[in-house]
Amino acid sequence: MVKFLLLIFIYSQSYGQSIAKQLDSVMQKNFPANQPGAALLVAKNGKLLYQKGIGLANVNTREKISAATNFRMASVSKQFTAMCIMLLEQQHKISYDDNLLKFFPNWNKTVGANIKIKHLLTHSSGIWDYEALIAENQSKQISDADVVNLLLKKDAAYFIAGSAFQYSNSGFCVLEQIVEKASGLRYVQFIEQHIFKPLSMTNTSIFEEGKTIPNRAMGFAKNEKNEIIPSDQSVTSATKGDGCVYTSLNDYLKWTAALINNSLVNISTQLKRINHAIEGTTKANYGLGWFNAVDANNELALYHTGSTCGFSNVVKIIPKNKFTIVFFSNIADNHKTFYEVEALLKQNNIDESEFDFRKMLELTR
Secondary structure: OHHHHHHHHHHHHHHHHHHHHHHHHHHHHHOOOOOEOEEEEEEEOOEEEEEEEEOEEEOOOOEEOOOOOEEEOHHHHHHHHHHHHHHHHHOOOOOOOOEHHHOOOOOOHHHHHHOEHHHHHOOOOOOOOHHHOOOOOOOOOOOHHHHHHHHOOOOOOOOOOOOOOOOOHHHHHHHHHHHHHHHOOOHHHHHHHHHHOOOOOOOOEEOOOOOOOOOEOOOEEEOOOOOEEEOOOOOOOOOOOOOOEEEOHHHHHHHHHHHHOOOOOOHHHHHHHOOEEOOOOOOOEEEOOEEEEEOOOOOEEEEEEEEEOOEEEEEEEEHHHOEEEEEEEOEOOOOHHHHHHHHHHHHOOOOOOOOOHHHHHHOOO
């Protein structure tokens, strides 16, 4: 019996090493060590199967990417803003059914009365895209408050709130302002006090102009000649509710553990309250900063991408078996490596989810 268990242990160890080598091969194929690159984490059933960075966090300083490197999360940040709202709801400071007029009395009365917090959390508000409202000569970065001021000028929405899914950065900028109005704290203060500090996410921060971000990766892109060029900031890079979190593999693992273990809220229970079935898909929903789906066994899968001028991120969590893939890259429009990793993990029966979120997302565009 002892010999049999020893053989199982040796096989398990060699199998783990084999997966790590295969993941190394995928990462090395896609990211030269002397260019901007990526960080990858894979975990399952409480075991860390892979956690490495490759490439440069900063081309100028030649600092290498590691598990401690902080990347701009872009839309992966939305799950943190949604958590702020969930915590305020638990504190009975807001209701998911509160409409915009409660927080913004100057909003158009018809539009403001129809759009509720739950619609913002599910991209079903019909609220205008603020990117389309920014002046062409805008050079100064806009804030979440600026977004609200732009939206206050509109006397209509794209559609009746709750009737359709349309992805909206605007909605999460509005949620950032609701966090401030309902809590009496600045958004940065609230998220630090109620999420980052309780979860010991000590190196995670929110972008604020003039403030230093430790272990910061700088953003890059590829031009039409496939050359690497700097691309770290834009006029929309300072809005907090929809994309301003900077975090690392080390700290994001703490976040996923909190979601899996229901340390702050029970995400599955909350999604049953706040979810929108995405039209044109068979199983995909959106709620609380997550594309999500439930399989035939009622098991939940969570997924989100994050794209901005200099970063590409994808995260996937299956709470049942504590499965997590985290992919952060400081190169824009660069999600393809994640899908190579996902395919490899499926081939090795590590990723057991039945959902192809990539195809589901294509139906939402």
